[in-house]
Amino acid sequence: MSPEKHVNIYEKPESLENELERLKHAEFSHPFYASAKMLEGVDLKDKNFVDIGAGTDSRLSKFVVERGAKYTAIDYNLGHLKSMKESVDQGDNIFFVRGDIKSLPLKNESAPLTHERFVLMHLPEKERSKAIEQILSATKDEALFLEYNWETLQSETHPSLVEEFKSVALEIMDKLKIESKMGKKLFTEVANSVKDFSEEFDITEARFERNGKFGKEILAMIKSLTELAEKVFKDEALKNKLINLGERINTELSELVMSPPDIIGVKAVRKNN
Ligand SMILES: C[S@@+](CC[C@H](N)C(=O)[O-])C[C@H]1O[C@@H](n2cnc3c(N)ncnc32)[C@H](O)[C@@H]1O
Numbered sequence: 157m158s159p160e161k162h163v164n165i166y167e168k169p170e171s172l173e174n175e176l177e178r179l180k181h182a183e184f185s186h187p188f189y190a191s192a193k194m195l196e197g198v199d200l201k202d203k204n205f206v207d208i209g210a211g212t213d214s215r216l217s218k219f220v221v222e223r224g225a226k227y228t229a230i231d232y233n234l235g236h237l238k239s240m241k242e243s244v245d246q247g248d249n250i251f252f253v254r255g256d257i258k259s260l261p262l263k264n265e266s267a268p269l270t271h272e273r274f275v276l277m278h279l280p281e282k283e284r285s286k287a288i289e290q291i292l293s294a295t296k297d298e299a300l301f302l303e304y305n306w307e308t309l310q311s312e313t314h315p316s317l318v319e320e321f322k323s324v325a326l327e328i329m330d331k332l333k334i335e336s337k338m339g340k341k342l343f344t345e346v347a348n349s350v351k352d353f354s355e356e357f358d359i360t361e362a363r364f365e366r367n368g369k370f371g372k373e374i375l376a377m378i379k380s381l382t383e384l385a386e387k388v389f390k391d392e393a394l395k396n397k398l399i400n401l402g403e404r405i406n407t408e409l410s411e412l413v414m415s416p417p418d419i420i421g422v423k424a425v426r427k428n429n
Contacts, residue, residue, distance in 0.1 A: 158276050187273055187302065188215040190364040190419045194300050200225035203268040208257050208291060209275030211336045212239040216271070221249045225269070230255040257287040262294035265426075270295045273302040276345075277338035284335075288349040292357065292424060299357075299424040301346055304417040305339030308365065313416035321374055321401060328381055331389070339420030340428075357424040364419040371405055371412040378402040 201224035207216060210229035217227040217240065228251040231237050237252045244250055255261045257275055270291050274286045289297050306326060313317035329336045343361045350357045378398050385394040405412065 184418070185215075186364065186366060187419060188213065188219070188250060190302055190362075190421055191216050191271065191273060191300065192219055193364070194302070194362060194421045195220070196424060198269070198298060200269070202226075202284045203297075204228060205269045205271065206230060206262065206267040206294070208255075208260065208270060208272045210236070210240060211274075212236050212243075214240050217244055217250055221247070225249070226251070228253060228267075230257075232256050232261065235262060258283055258290060260290045260294055262290075264293050265296040267294045268297045270299045271302075272300070274304065276301065276342070277303055277335045279335075280333060281335075284345060285349055288346055289352065292349055292353055295424070295426060297407055297426055301342055301422045302419055303338035303342045304336070306336035306417040308415060308418040311412065313411060313413045314408055317401075317405060317408065317412070318374075321378070321405065324397065324401065325377065325381060328394075332384075336417075339418060342420050342422050350424060355381055355427075358428055359422060359424045362421040362423070364421065367413060367415045368413060369410070369413055370416050371374075371409045374405055374414075375409075377400055378405070399407055 180360045183190060200220050203225050204227075205220045205225045206228045208230045210217075210231050217229065220227050229237060229240055230253045232254070234254055237254060241252055253261060257272065257279075272287075276287060279287060288301070291301075305327070306322070309318065309322050326336055335341070343359065346359055350359055378401060382395055382398040382402070385391050385398055
């Protein structure tokens with residue numbers, strides 16, 4: 157398969173096993189923390205919270221349902237929906253819908269709260285603006301967008317080792333047409349869409365940054381990238397480079413202090429609601 161034609165790994169029917177595992181067992185609490193933080197002060201009671209490109213991690217669904225909301229997961233990938241479904245208590249307040257962020261199965265202003273995290277980065281620019289417009293149209297009260305900015309990944313204790321990881325990760329993201337600086341562009345892209353909505357929304361930006369011993373997160377990422385190198389690119393040299401890098405990072409784990417990619421959050425609040 158040609159990587160050039162491969163725009164969004166999640167829209168392929170044969171989703172990568174390891175990616176599913178990584179999402180399912182994600183130890184990273186930071187994305188969940190960032191979403192929860194952006195919901196601070198938001199009244200969730202009896203509201204429908206629609207999570208677009210919801211993935212497999214059920215933490216956010218549990219969080220909003222515990223606060224009185226109904227949670228609807230929309231995802232293109234049936235396997236991801238099934239995986240999340242298996243990890244939540246089946247109740248009246250959680251729903252699963254297969255759908256595409258670029259043509260959402262939602263009526264205008266039908267969803268009080270909408271949320272997307274790390275989906276836009278997988279879409280080319282034109283599809284991103286379509287997706288943002290779809291989300292804003294469907295949103296009655298507030299829309300939350302969260303995306304990574306890989307530019308901020310760095311380490312003071314092991315600069316060259318982390319730089320080596322960053323460089324190979326960015327090279328692979330480039331091949332997969334993943335926008336690694338999506339977080340950096342997020343406010344502008346949402347603001348551009350808001351203009352098309354006759355400025356019906358107030359938008360604000362939040363930054364979630366960290367510094368500490370987060371080497372394990374890199375190791376999980378290397379595992380996924382190694383599988384991509386093997387199964388998608390069929391590139392033995394790249395695979396071995398990643399394995400070697402993983403081994404070297406593993407030996408430094410207890411000393412490695414780093415800043416993972418920042419998460420940028422953008423909140424769009426419909427005026428006069
Ligand atoms: C990187 S994962 C993020 C999952 C989740 N939002 C999170 O933060 O853990 C991207 C998710 O977006 C979904 N996705 C990708 N393209 C999509 C599309 N066009 N429409 C709906 N979902 C999509 C994938 O199946 C996957 O579950």
